[in-house]
Amino acid sequence: MAVTAIHHLRQLAPGLDDVVVNDRLYLHMDEQWLLQLVDYVDQLIAQQAPAVAAQKGEIPSYPETYVQILGSLAGLTVARNHEVKASVLVGLMVAESRAAWGEIPGDSQPRTYLLALTAEGGLVFDPVTRQQCRLSDFPNKAHLRGVMF
Amino acid sequence: MRLTKMTGWLCILLVLGCVLASGVHSEQGRIMLQEPPHFQPVLGQNGQPQRIQAGQIEQQFRKSSPTLAEFYRNRQIDSYLVPDGQWLGQWLATFLDNMWTLGLSWRPESWDCDNFSILFNSFTTLRLWEAGWTDSHCALGWLLVDGKTAWEGVPPGSHALVFAYTGQGLVIIEPQTGRVVALADYPNHQFIKKVFLF
Numbered sequence: 568m569a570v571t572a573i574h575h576l577r578q579l580a581p582g583l584d585d586v587v588v589n590d591r592l593y594l595h596m597d598e599q600w601l602l603q604l605v606d607y608v609d610q611l612i613a614q615q616a617p618a619v620a621a622q623k624g625e626i627p628s629y630p631e632t633y634v635q636i637l638g639s640l641a642g643l644t645v646a647r648n649h650e651v652k653a654s655v656l657v658g659l660m661v662a663e664s665r666a667a668w669g670e671i672p673g674d675s676q677p678r679t680y681l682l683a684l685t686a687e688g689g690l691v692f693d694p695v696t697r698q699q700c701r702l703s704d705f706p707n708k709a710h711l712r713g714v715m716f
Numbered sequence: 717m718r719l720t721k722m723t724g725w726l727c728i729l730l731v732l733g734c735v736l737a738s739g740v741h742s743e744q745g746r747i748m749l750q751e752p753p754h755f756q757p758v759l760g761q762n763g764q765p766q767r768i769q770a771g772q773i774e775q776q777f778r779k780s781s782p783t784l785a786e787f788y789r790n791r792q793i794d795s796y797l798v799p800d801g802q803w804l805g806q807w808l809a810t811f812l813d814n815m816w817t818l819g820l821s822w823r824p825e826s827w828d829c830d831n832f833s834i835l836f837n838s839f840t841t842l843r844l845w846e847a848g849w850t851d852s853h854c855a856l857g858w859l860l861v862d863g864k865t866a867w868e869g870v871p872p873g874s875h876a877l878v879f880a881y882t883g884q885g886l887v888i889i890e891p892q893t894g895r896v897v898a899l900a901d902y903p904n905h906q907f908i909k910k911v912f913l914f
Contacts, residue, residue, distance in 0.1 A: 585786075587860075587910065589830035589860075589876065591825060592825055611842075612842070612845070615842055615845065615846045616842065616845035616846050616850070618845075618848070618850055619845045619850050622850070626845075626850050626851075627790055627792035627793050627851070627852075627853070628790055628792075628793065628841060628853050628914055631790060631914045632838050632841040632842070632914075635834050635835075635837060635838035636838045636839070636842065638834065639831065639834055639835040639838055639839075642826065642827060642831045642835075643818070643820065643827070643831075643835070645826055645827075646820060646823050646826045646827035646831075647818065647819065647820065649826070651825075651826055652823075652824045652825045652826060653825050653826060654825050654826055654828075654831075715788075715912075
């Protein structure tokens, strides 16, 4: 299980001051597992709150809650199945939409995304549109406002 | 080793299906969990749910904790639903029972204070959504404190906790034990560093 220390985490977003880190050691997630979790959280929300699932772009706390649920489930799974003193790295990332990203317009509005550390590097996922890309390819990577793991 | 194969994945799938869907399952191989209670806000005299502004919550924290560095909130949400105290107590008890059933006690790094706090916070929002409150958020969140005094078995140091604004004011909740105290009675209230209301 790959482990990354805090100073390596900070390299994901160099120059960003507002980084909240809750643990000391983190795990690299398998990308396929992350996508399984995404599918599961989508189903969970659709089952529990169909109206939210149908209008997720209109629900003000949707991305933040989605990321927290997914991160919790990932942590819960690891804690129950692995003896490891490290945390799964799934966090919130807020970025200004200076440039358009697929369906997301370049309107300079701050938006919240999921940021995960996978074996291949940082992965950005938008819970509303379900778009994803590597952090290195994220069009607004120079306009991050904050990251919280 | 990468997390390529999570042997417990199916287990968690079943577990979480139970958490919020149909309450208790008894089929072999599944874990029995309690369904959390439906969200209940405090109702005012006009029968409407009571709400509080984020600024009011922030003001109370800043008054209590002069060293508070950051108050994070969702700028799209102006007012927050005040949770009914009885509902909050029932939800907390259910949460603790389910954590016990899952065998999820404190584990260094992999399942510790921030995990308990964020799980409780996010599933509270899910209960709001389930109850149809999709345009707002509960007056509940989590915080980081640089504790100077041991409390609830936690030694001095950095620690994550849950907070809520109830009809009686701000309370601090230790989601690992279920202890709830008024903010003023929390021995480390002066040393809260970051508050997350989202």
